[in-house]
Amino acid sequence: MIQDLVVLGASGDLTGRYLLPALARLDAAGLLDDRQRLLGVDRDDRDDDEFRAAARARLARRAPDLGEETVRSVTDRLRYRRADVTDAGQLSAALADLSGPAAVYLALPNTIFQAAVRALTASALPAGSRLVVEKPFGAGLADARQLNEAIHGCFAEDDVFRVDHFLAKQTVLNVLGLRFANRVFEPVWNALHVAAVDIVWDESVALEGRAGYYDGAGALKDMTQNHLLQLLALIAMEPPTSLSHRDLRDRKMDALRAIRPPPVDRMAALTSRARYTAGSVGGQPVPAYVAESGVDAARNTETFAEVTVSVDNWRWAGVPFRLRTGKALGRPRREIVVRFRPTPHQPFPDAAPANQLRLRLDPDAISLDVNLNGAGDPFCLERVQLDARFPAQQLPPYAHVVLAVLHGDPTLSIRGDEAEEGWRVVEPILAAWADGAVPMQSYPAGSAGP
Known part of the structure; x- marks a missing residue:
């Protein structure tokens, strides 16, 4: 199982609405490794503690039934780095602490997917890393083909998860x-x-x-x-x-x-x-x-x-x-x-x-x-x-999606x-x-x- 989940666009709605509750459900079910970590990357100027506080508020709103122990376990796993995810230099600096393969989640507007993928390609991710892309995949047929070509310049197809919950x-x-x-x-x-x-x-x-x-x-x-x-x-x-x-x-x-x-x-x-x-x-x-x-x-x-x-x-x-x-x-x-x-x-x-x-x-x-x-x-x-x-x-559908990404099973992806x-x-x-x-x-x- 991959240990590091990197979320590009971590301040956005998708992280709070789906990803954090999914991780919390997995943690409550005992399906996360103790070493599992989430690194959030976005343009907001905040530190780890501020990111964790925001995550607690999001979990309270989206998954109010979770116990305090689970919320603490999930938020303790969070780290944050400030970066423009389309800038290869800034993104490389944000990912510098990764010690092994990571799953990189593009929780971004699809209009900047290609720019983010190019920045990832230039940032020398650890070998064996995976890419997770939300829908819509591209803005049309030509754009989807270009995006696929950009992705395959850095990731093998079996390491790409175009998720559909x-x-x-x-x-x-x-x-x-x-x-x-x-x-x-x-x-x-x-x-x-x-x-x-x-x-x-x-x-x-x-x-x-x-x-x-x-x-x-x-x-x-x-x-x-x-x-x-x-x-x-x-x-x-x-x-x-x-x-x-x-x-x-x-x-x-x-x-x-x-x-x-x-x-x-x-x-x-x-x-x-x-x-x-x-x-x-x-x-x-x-x-x-x-x-x-x-x-x-x-x-x-x-x-x-x-x-x-x-x-x-x-x-x-x-x-x-x-x-x-x-x-x-x-x-x-x-x-x-x-x-x-x-x-x-x-x-x-x-x-x-x-x-x-x-x-x-x-x-x-x-x-x-x-x-x-x-x-x-x-x-x-x-x-x-x-x-x-x-x-x-x-488990809710998004938790199954995240678990499949961490385990490297692309069956439920497109x-x-x-x-x-x-x-x-x-x-x-x-x-x-x-x-x-x-x-x-x-x-x-x-x-x-x-």
Whole structure:
């Protein structure tokens, strides 16, 4: 296990919201080595004690259930160095105390990823070090390719972790078990039996002060290009030979290569974009997106995106995959829905609705809609939902991600070519939207969407 985790951009939101709580959960579970350390690097002028005090405040806000002993154990591991992470000289000085391989986490705006990687390359990191990159990986296909080239100038691909915490969610991982460990599902997991697949991540939260990032990204880049396409790959992939990172990611890559974005002449029919206007969510008033602090209305950034793509291969030909995500919606909905075709012949007097398999992602659950004989008239059908709910994961997804990085297991991270394929899929949609081929709709905050 690598001993030193270096966080570039340690004063940012990602460190306080995700990384520090993840480390604390690992520490509480006894999964951190006593020698584990975190070195924070950023431009703020502060010392170790000030960094630790800020970390304590962040943990109190993000993980209030942690005991004092765990909080002290985690904060005692922290050190801080001031540096411009894009300046090779300053970064070299900040990392001078590293005695062995480190995992370097880029908790930075993606606009400076390449500059930070070049500075890391020039700083002579200890051999065997690893790089962790947050999404979005690049700002487009060309930029993602350039970033991959820059990274591979210093790190081997197996030492690069393009993290997506969605891949560590319990139900997401259960897709693998459901498909490949149960004979009842895999034989019907194809276009002959499946009519459509919906992958939905609807959020009731609004911007939450993230305009600095979100207004330059939007829903399609923030969620669809990475998270939702990764979920699609797991649903659509062929059975892997093993669950090794190479076999699993090879099969995901096959599925991603087969995705076809909507043709230009059908872009308006198969995609939609919108942004929220003023409304209320859960009884709380929400201002219009364009009135949120830090938003530039001229950017025309969407807060809702829905896209229908096809997977152009033998298994899935003709099956629409609908990807949907939005903010400030009235009801959070986070699920994958596999909609099966109706039976070829129906002997019952009333038409039976088709079966549906729902994989709920938050909270974790699986349900299957089936048709059974009614309790009254035995020749009438009743819809029954078979539910299986899972206890909460012992570790949150981000803790699994961090643990995989420390142990050098890239199975739950995205390979470089996967990241590029995600941009290949969404770039034609972004171009059509920029050209005005798909009008911007609106929806009141707290509604069901456009």
